[in-house]
Amino acid sequence: MTLSTRILLVIAICLLPIIALQGAFSWSQWSQRKAQLDTVAIRQAELLGGTISGIAEGARILLGAAAEYRQVRIFGADCNARLSALRQYALGYAFIALVDETGRVRCASDPALLGLAEPPAWAEEARAARNFTAGRFTRLPQVPGGVLPFFLPAVGPGDAHPTVLVAALDLDWLARSLSGLKRSSAALLTNGVLTIADANGVILARDQRHEEFVGARFPPAALTLLGETRPGTLRIRSIDGTNRLVGFVPPTAASHNLAAVVGFAEAELMADVERSLLQSALMVASVALVVFLMTRLVARRFIEAPTRALLAVAHRWGQGELAARAPERDRRSEFGKIAAAWNAMAAQLQRREEELRHHADALEARVEERTRELMRTNDRLSTEIEERRQAEAALLQAQKVQAVGQLAGGIAHDFNNVLQAVLGGTSLIRRRAEDPSAIRRLTDMVEEAARRGEAVTRRLLAFSRREELRAVPLDLGRLLADLRDVLAATLGGRIRVVAEAAPGLPPVLADRSQFETVLLNLATNARDAMPDGGTLTLRAAAAVIGPEGGANGLAAGDYVHLLVEDTGEGMDQATLAHATEPFFTTKPLGQGTGLGLAMANSFAQGSRGALAIESEVGRGTRVSLWLPVTRAETAVERVEMAAAAGGPSPVRAGHRPRVLLVDDEPLVRRLLAGELADAGYEVVEAADGALALGQLSRGESFQLLVTDLAMPGIDGVSLIKEAQERHPGLPAILVTGYAGDAANLAVGAVVGGPFALMRKPVSGARLLDQMAALLPGTRLPARVG
The missing domain is CATH 3.30.450.20 (PAS domain)
Incomplete structure (x- = not known):
């Protein structure tokens, strides 16, 4: 803000009280005139009311x-x-x-x-x-x-x-009487409109335009006066469209249920006051403008001109012209004193600049020498960095080769066992086709082998964090009690399993299947560490982490601490340092994938918890797992509905729902179609999304769409969206063997009707359960899943 502007601002502030006083005075006059008009309007209405009382x-x-x-x-x-x-x-x-x-x-x-x-x-x-x-x-x-x-x-x-x-x-006579009142009575103002109405607000007589409005009702804004008990005023738009100040005497028993109303055009009555106020405002504004103009002229002559001269010389100094000097016209004024001080400062700066230029020349020579030395040193560092990068790349390639070898050995071992069981079981089924009990037993074995393969895949997905965690509140005390017998039977008779949980343990929020897999992996590692037998202890207790935080980056809060402790061989410090690395294992080739502890660590981090391992050679291993406490009051268990063997069919008698089954894998499509046909569904198969849309375009009626996610051309998500646009409300099931972003986003993308997402491998019973849940009118027996 310039100095002259500041002076104008000071003048404006000084004028503010005068302007405010003028505004207050004007407002007072305007308000007094308003109050006077209200009083006049009431008095006129009372006079008219007295006349009406005389007529009554x-x-x-x-x-x-x-x-x-x-x-x-x-x-x-x-x-x-x-x-x-x-x-x-x-x-x-x-x-x-x-x-x-x-x-x-x-x-x-x-x-x-x-x-x-x-x-x-x-x-x-x-x-x-x-x-x-x-x-x-x-x-x-x-x-x-x-x-x-x-x-x-x-x-x-x-x-x-x-x-x-x-x-x-006669109301015409009454209207003529009202017109005569204004001529014969000096008490009634001639510019008022006289109106008489009954208790319902119906106009009985007016001294102006009587024939036009007699029998009409007051406008809504004026009806409020009918409920009043004392005379008063209103500012409304009258029935003739004119804004008026209305004085009224309401219809009461004293006035024989008749209302007397006198209306004035308020703008006409306020015109003289508003004209006077406008003249006063213009006078004050004129005086303020003259003061501002005179102040502006004085400021430009005695303030802006010296200021511009000082700014000009300062600008030249900023460009390096330290020889420039400010004009010193009047040394007695403040501007003259400032100019003399600036000129003295410029002379000192000019001397300093010459000294700095001399020192800069010497410094530049030293910098050039140092720069040459740094360039030589940088060349040596660049060579060393390149050599180190090549060494790190070779080491990383070696680690990759080692990890692939460990993964191939462990996973190949597990899947070869699964394939061996599946191939052996199918061979025995073929040879014993005439023995139903044997076929049932062998199919159970094949299904169990497939479940083991599914578990291996889930461990890989959980480690890579590509599978979603379906977190639910879990009661660890009850879960450990249920797992104790399972672990005791799985680990063998030489391993003693102890499960302990503190009473009143709060629930935790975690994925149940992943949590059970983590415990099974930890128990398996403990068994392998105790070849001669020993004790495996599972202990759960509440833990509180303070504001300072806990080990392994735990945030402050309430947790449940789960300890898995064995009495086995233990690990040395070198092995312990790599225990949670992917594919690291000390087991012989083909007996482990090295994913167990890595998956457990990934699960803990994904559940907002932490994992810690303590071990000592010859004294066993202690694995600590912290999981955050949830505020849910009770643990929620997921109950699945499935058809029991030999139970009632999910399809109602006499009604076969049509299902459109889409999968680009012929073997998978034929197996699922057989399962659905055996359950009583009418199945129409399609090898890809384009063929499925062709079926829908021909006007065929389907009650359910079952489709794979990844297919050539149109994928499963796009197919469901297109199908539900053509047939709103069509239920759909998306079946996929992937766990990437496409499957995770499928639920948010398909919004046109009932929808479910299922992971491969999916059994026929689970698929039938999900179909029965989406189709109305189906009945299923319940079982706990």
């Missing part, structure tokens, strides 16, 4: 005079004549009539009212009158402009029948 009192006197005639009260022969005589002296009234308790007009000043087939509406209203009051707006054939009836019960001592006298005020 005149109606009371008129009806009271009629009630004095006994012939009128008892329906005498001259009743009509009496009322007609009174009507001649009552200007402004359309008729005077007498109504009996049935609503029938017994006598009237107008003969046309006698002998009506049905009682008129005003006569029915008169029957309900219990004292003198005004009625509602009423239109009559003989009075097109409408009337306002007044009612007075006429019951005296000895009268035979209760009757009600009615005097109908």
